[in-house]
Amino acid sequence: MGDVLALERGGRASRRRPPRTAAESPGLKALKALAESYSYAAIQREAAAGKSAVWGGWSWDSPLIYACDTIPIGYDQLWFDDSRKSEAIAEDHFQVPGEFCSMIKAMIGRLHSDRDNNIKRILHFGSGCEPISAVLELAKRDGYDVQTVETVTAFRTDEKRAHGIKLLVSELQRIAVWLTGKPVDEDRVAVEIRRKNRVIAKVKRVLELRARHPLYIPGIHTKLIFMGANHMFGAPETYADVLDTLAAELEQLDEHPLPSTAIPLVLAGSVGNQRLFDAIEESGGAIVGWVYLGTNQYDETLPPLESLAHFVLDAQGRGDLGEAVGASVAYRRILVEEEVRKTGARGIISSSITGCPYASLMQQLERDHFSGVSVPIVTLETDVHREPPTEEQITRVKAFIEMLS
Amino acid sequence: MAPQPTTDQSLSPALLPIQALIEAEQQDFIDGADGRKRAGYFCAYTPPEVLNAAGLRHARLFKAGSPEIVSQGERYTQSVFCDFSKSCIGGFDPQGGDPFYRSVDKLYTFHTCASMKRATEVIERFVPTKLLNLPRLRNEPASRAFFRDEIAHYRDDVAELAGRPVTDDQVTAQIVLYNKVRGLIRQLSELRKRPNPPLTGRDVLELVRGFYYLPPEKLLDVYGKLYRKLSRVRDNGKRPVRLMISGSIMADGDRRLVELIEQEIGARVVVEDHCTGLKPFAHTLPEEGDPFQALADGYLDQAPCARMKPLDDSLDFSSRLAEEYAVEGVVYVYLKFCACYGVSKLEFIERLQSRGVPVLEISSDYSQSDHGQLKTRVEAFIEVLQDRRTDLALPSGQTEEFVHG
Ligand code: SF4
Ligand code: SF4
Numbered sequence: 001m002g003d004v005l006a007l008e009r010g011g012r013a014s015r016r017r018p019p020r021t022a023a024e025s026p027g028l029k030a031l032k033a034l035a036e037s038y039s040y041a042a043i044q045r046e047a048a049a050g051k052s053a054v055w056g057g058w059s060w061d062s063p064l065i066y067a068c069d070t071i072p073i074g075y076d077q078l079w080f081d082d083s084r085k086s087e088a089i090a091e092d093h094f095q096v097p098g099e100f101c102s103m104i105k106a107m108i109g110r111l112h113s114d115r116d117n118n119i120k121r122i123l124h125f126g127s128g129c130e131p132i133s134a135v136l137e138l139a140k141r142d143g144y145d146v147q148t149v150e151t152v153t154a155f156r157t158d159e160k161r162a163h164g165i166k167l168l169v170s171e172l173q174r175i176a177v178w179l180t181g182k183p184v185d186e187d188r189v190a191v192e193i194r195r196k197n198r199v200i201a202k203v204k205r206v207l208e209l210r211a212r213h214p215l216y217i218p219g220i221h222t223k224l225i226f227m228g229a230n231h232m233f234g235a236p237e238t239y240a241d242v243l244d245t246l247a248a249e250l251e252q253l254d255e256h257p258l259p260s261t262a263i264p265l266v267l268a269g270s271v272g273n274q275r276l277f278d279a280i281e282e283s284g285g286a287i288v289g290w291v292y293l294g295t296n297q298y299d300e301t302l303p304p305l306e307s308l309a310h311f312v313l314d315a316q317g318r319g320d321l322g323e324a325v326g327a328s329v330a331y332r333r334i335l336v337e338e339e340v341r342k343t344g345a346r347g348i349i350s351s352s353i354t355g356c357p358y359a360s361l362m363q364q365l366e367r368d369h370f371s372g373v374s375v376p377i378v379t380l381e382t383d384v385h386r387e388p389p390t391e392e393q394i395t396r397v398k399a400f401i402e403m404l405s
Numbered sequence: 406m407a408p409q410p411t412t413d414q415s416l417s418p419a420l421l422p423i424q425a426l427i428e429a430e431q432q433d434f435i436d437g438a439d440g441r442k443r444a445g446y447f448c449a450y451t452p453p454e455v456l457n458a459a460g461l462r463h464a465r466l467f468k469a470g471s472p473e474i475v476s477q478g479e480r481y482t483q484s485v486f487c488d489f490s491k492s493c494i495g496g497f498d499p500q501g502g503d504p505f506y507r508s509v510d511k512l513y514t515f516h517t518c519a520s521m522k523r524a525t526e527v528i529e530r531f532v533p534t535k536l537l538n539l540p541r542l543r544n545e546p547a548s549r550a551f552f553r554d555e556i557a558h559y560r561d562d563v564a565e566l567a568g569r570p571v572t573d574d575q576v577t578a579q580i581v582l583y584n585k586v587r588g589l590i591r592q593l594s595e596l597r598k599r600p601n602p603p604l605t606g607r608d609v610l611e612l613v614r615g616f617y618y619l620p621p622e623k624l625l626d627v628y629g630k631l632y633r634k635l636s637r638v639r640d641n642g643k644r645p646v647r648l649m650i651s652g653s654i655m656a657d658g659d660r661r662l663v664e665l666i667e668q669e670i671g672a673r674v675v676v677e678d679h680c681t682g683l684k685p686f687a688h689t690l691p692e693e694g695d696p697f698q699a700l701a702d703g704y705l706d707q708a709p710c711a712r713m714k715p716l717d718d719s720l721d722f723s724s725r726l727a728e729e730y731a732v733e734g735v736v737y738v739y740l741k742f743c744a745c746y747g748v749s750k751l752e753f754i755e756r757l758q759s760r761g762v763p764v765l766e767i768s769s770d771y772s773q774s775d776h777g778q779l780k781t782r783v784e785a786f787i788e789v790l791q792d793r794r795t796d797l798a799l800p801s802g803q804t805e806e807f808v809h810g
Binding site for chain 2: 094095096097099100104126128129130131133134135137138148150151152153155161163164166167170171174323326328329330355356357358360361363364365
């Protein structure tokens with residue numbers, strides 16, 4: 001997948017006159033193409049051709065997975081299409097009760113319908129969401145080899161215990177043996193950590209530039225940038241090039257303030273649907289800050305596996321990798337508050353998946369807090385299906401933005 | 406003055422003195438006249454041995470079952486949490502919580518399911534709280550070593566709360582003491598292997614309640630006396646239909662299903678495969694060597710909650726218990742939104758059915774509104790079991806008299 005795009009390296013695009021509108025942006029086109037190359041079908045093709053691939057391992061642990069010459073696949077590919085059908089399989093075949101979220105149902109349903117495909121290994125982190133942990137047990141019925149990285153959590157930012165680091169290091173060693181049949185090459189992990197750090201630095205730069213030109217990179221593309229900060233779409237170098245191109249485009253834009261009619265907003269969480277982004281943009285909303293996945297760096301001075309362990313335990317406390325790592329619900333609102341302060345946003349859109357206990361509580365804490373400090377907030381719940389959002393959701397978003405104008 | 410026996414009609418008279426002791430103990434706990442610090446915990450994976458070694462007053466907090474306390478919890482959560490976790494929050498609510506919960510000086514939560522972790526993140530706003538790690542991989546040596554260190558960390562925190570050191574010898578002595586108490590609960594439970602058990606399922610829930618509220622020294626005395634008394638009761642030959650209840654936690658206060666089965670329908674719960682029945686008492690802890698490793702091994706080797714991996718261990722335990730107690734049917738109850746038991750219900754149900762045990766599945770909450778429907782379903786299930794018994798035992802067309810009450 002690394003060669004799907006033939007971009008000029010090192011930000012050379014920046015020397016050309018930048019496109020006036022995002023629609024003409026080579027960076028955004030390249031980003032979209034890269035995201036499409038990381039599709040379920042494309043990865044399946046690579047797996048069929050003998051490339052090692054695994055469900056999971058796309059988050060804090062991705063440097064290890066790349067060091068094991070394996071493509072980590074984000075679970076989101078499991079609900080990218082056919083999600084309704086998958087959900088029905090979960091409820092009928094696996095009898096997953098109706099009250100659970102569409103995410104776990106789409107996951108297990110899709111794993112079931114694709115049980116004869118080549119990717120039969122699933123990597124899972126035990127500190128994350130309980131429904132995922134439970135549903136992956138059901139995948140074993142279809143012959144999946146599910147490996148769990150033991151549950152280790154730093155419950156507060158200052159509570160990283162030495163024995164937790166030690167266990168995670170030994171877990172990562174175990175996972176490497178599972179993936180490759182041999183002990184991990186720590187030097188390779190160090191190389192991958194440095195590479196990921198370089199990519200994260202570029203993501204951070206693009207997001208900072210985007211905050212100055214919030215209308216240039218639309219919401220749906222910004223989401224892809226965040227996703228790439230985790231798994232790099234299976235092609236780290238290509239992704240780095242895309243980011244360079246985007247940064248160069250943004251750097252060339254004239255500095256001008258947001259139109260006075262635009263309503264600056266902070267988005268907390270992910271909005272998966274184009275129509276919702278459209279609704280925000282059509283009503284004059286501008287997402288000037290987005291709290292989703294963090295852009296923090298791995299510590300390169302530590303032994304590589306320890307560095308991964310520290311990274312994930314820090315992320316749990318900071319709340320920036322979400323439920324995938326079992327982040328504390330109490331912290332996202334702190335990041336949101338910082339973002340509101342930094343950007344001068346006039347309101348917050350807080351989003352979650354319907355039926356997600358983790359996100360619902362986090363939203364509740366945000367709602368309570370921001371109502372107390374008089375920052376307007378609207379909470380949205382969506383599912384993982386790609387159908388258009390309901391009229392009611394769109395109306396809520398529009399009404400919220402109108403109320404702020 | 407000795408506590409006066411209560412008059413609870415749902416309990417056998419022999420259990421009333423224990424109920425009276427529990428009530429007196431709870432009042433003392435609230436009053437706190439002895440000046441000792443009070444610790445609370447939620448989960449059966451929390452070793453009370455350490456709390457007792459430190460001289461703390463302690464109790465498992467599993468009072469729930471009323472819609473009122475659920476709605477207290479709903480002030481902080483949305484509906485997607487199980488009613489038990491909502492009740493845990495509700496119990497600590499500064500406005501209108503439970504005085505027993507509110508009198509706790511510190512809460513210890515071993516991270517069992519993600520919902521309880523989330524609940525604790527809310528509760529820590531109301532009471533000092535310590536979250537601790539609980540491994541999932543019960544058969545991995547690294548996880549056991551990690552859990553040992555986590556329990557030693559818990560000991561340090563407990564010692565600080567108690568204001569005195571906790572020595573290894575003190576912990577070992579408590580392991581020995583608690584093993585005796587667990588042994589007595591097993592012995593008492595085994596009386597239910599008789600065709601007409603001298604104690605009901607409702608009685609055993611009261612014994613378990615005693616375990617979590619009363620000091621072990623007192624328990625040895627009262628359980629010992631009770632055992633001597635009940636073991637002399639003649640088996641009068643009646644043979645109520647024998648059931649096992651399996652699934653999610655059955656809170657202290659959530660008695661409606663057991664009372665319906667035993668008092669309204671006349672069948673008998675002879676064993677519980679849930680963490681507030683017999684399940685946590687099926688195992689004896691090692692009494693030699695490092696006491697923290699003994700606690701780690703002992704608690705990981707106890708009958709596993711469905712959140713542990715591999716799930717097969719839980720399924721095996723469930724079917725072994727059903728066989729050992731010669732149950733004729735299983736009522737599998739999971740709380741709505743309980744990922745551990747809701748998502749994996751198919752695995753439990755199919756495993757039991759494959760052993761020839763019929764299963765009735767019930768999805769439950771604390772709303773109390775579905776009594777009629779519940780009764781109809783349980784009655785129909787018991788009728789099926791009665792018919793099976795007739796078919797199996799009386800091929801020659803004789804009739805059999807069944808016990809209803
Ligand atoms: S939506 Fe929430 S509960 Fe559902 S799988 Fe995702 S993190 Fe877990
Ligand atoms: S009922 Fe299930 S989800 Fe709820 S607290 Fe218990 S184990 Fe956790």
